[in-house]
Amino acid sequence: DTGVSQDPRHKITKRGQNVTFRCDPISEHNRLYWYRQTLGQGPEFLTYFQNEAQLEKSRLLSNRFSAERPKGSFSTLEIQRTEQGDSAMYLCASSAPAGGQETQYFGPGTRLLVL
Amino acid sequence: AQKITQTQPGMFVQEKEAVTLDCTYDTSDPSYGLFWYKQPSSGEMIFLIYQGSYDQQNATEGRYSLNFQKARKSANLVISASQLGDSAMYFCAMSALQGSARQLTFGSGTQLTVLP
Numbered sequence: 001d002t003g004v005s006q007d008p009r010h011k012i013t014k015r016g017q018n019v020t021f022r023c024d025p026i027s028e029h030n031r032l033y034w035y036r037q038t039l040g041q042g043p044e045f046l047t048y049f050q051n052e053a054q055l056e057k058s059r060l061l062s063n064r065f066s067a068e069r070p071k072g073s074f075s076t077l078e079i080q081r082t083e084q085g086d087s088a089m090y091l092c093a094s095s096a097p098a099g100g101q102e103t104q105y106f107g108p109g110t111r112l113l114v115l
Numbered sequence: 116a117q118k119i120t121q122t123q124p125g126m127f128v129q130e131k132e133a134v135t136l137d138c139t140y141d142t143s144d145p146s147y148g149l150f151w152y153k154q155p156s157s158g159e160m161i162f163l164i165y166q167g168s169y170d171q172q173n174a175t176e177g178r179y180s181l182n183f184q185k186a187r188k189s190a191n192l193v194i195s196a197s198q199l200g201d202s203a204m205y206f207c208a209m210s211a212l213q214g215s216a217r218q219l220t221f222g223s224g225t226q227l228t229v230l231p
């Protein structure tokens with residue numbers, strides 16, 4: 001399967017712990033996005049990479065969040081000192097430049113529960 | 116700023132009938148794209164259909180069509196011949212250039228239930 005993959009699919013952690021999620025994009029896609037989705041809402045943009053460069057960060061991305069894409073392939077999203085409000089689905093998407101019709105393809109997401 | 120509004124939290128449709136899911140949008144960007152995604156209970160967002168702001172014709176993809184009315188700023192999704200497997204959450208989204216990224220702005224979604 002050559003779609004976007006994410007690991008782990010589920011994560012339960014205690015408040016104050018650090019967690020790290022991984023995203024593997026579609027291999028020929030140089031653009032990678034992270035979104036957060038809380039219950040009953042649509043996803044919200046967190047951050048964007050073009051190749052290895054992090055070019056955009058949302059104000060939602062507090063200083064406890066850090067994302068990397070070291071070789072322009074897979075990406076990691078780390079949350080330090082987790083809080084209960086971080087409980088959400090974290091979605092990764094990838095795309096290739098296509099002018100206006102740049103379709104983002106999503107992975108299955110990582111569901112985080114902070115106790 | 117971009118905004119997507121989906122006013123139908125839930126919709127029911129009988130199997131084999133057609134259903135329309137509403138979406139209105141707001142943007143000051145003259146160049147934008149409109150997308151519909153399907154999210155089953157498993158959580159994955161599945162791309163369904165795309166409409167560009169300059170496209171003259173409404174987009175179609177199999178049983179999905181997008182009723183694009185630019186003057187009204189609406190981009191409704193029409194699903195024909197509904198199937199039980201169409202039961203899912205449906206999100207309308209808009210892509211517009213914000214900084215260097217074509218971020219997607221999503222609506223709050225419509226939960227579609229197909230009845231046998």
